[in-house]
Amino acid sequence: MSSFKDLLPSRQGWIHELARAEIHPDAERVLQLNRSFDPQQLVEESTIDFLTELKESFTESARVLNAYSEGGARFQEIKVYSVAQTPADFMVFRNQVKLVISNAAHGVIQIALAQHVRGTLAVDGQIQSKDQTLVAPGLSQSQDLLAQVGPFRDVFWTFQGEKVTPEQVSKFYFTEFARITRDQRRSRAGNQVLIDQIKALLQEKGLDL
Structure with a gap:
């Protein structure tokens, strides 16, 4: 369980604004500076926080996965890039395919593939062709995470009505x-290469074929 000091700065801002309002109550009332309780601002701050946590998780996952690639010799590495001129949007890239994760609208985080690919994200709502490739309508139906504000002004994120966390996503x-x-x-070696790969994978797990 996280402690107060572990919270992101934007989640601690309310107490500082409340303290300033205590010191300057008249000015705060006139200027309406205490906006940390404004639902719209809460959603905007939560959007940046959620995207930031997503990017950090993607970056760490890519770092661990890429460590097995031996500098790209065994497989192509996955790269994570920030999207310029945005607060926290980013994209994931490999083999000419981009997964773009962005704040598409207020309270909406959009996750979409930016290119035609061999497979498709295995989430309900995607459209596949007979050969399992993603067709154009599927690309237009990007998957969205939606923000909701709870009864105590807490913001949480949902996918198809279910609450989700950055780690899950x-x-x-x-x-x-x-x-x-x-x-x-x-490979021309065909089945032998497959058998060798299976053996290597099982050995890494402490098993023998």
């Missing part, structure tokens, strides 16, 4: 992105 989408952008390398 980043784990799911990072896994799906890695899966659909994975190199489909084929």
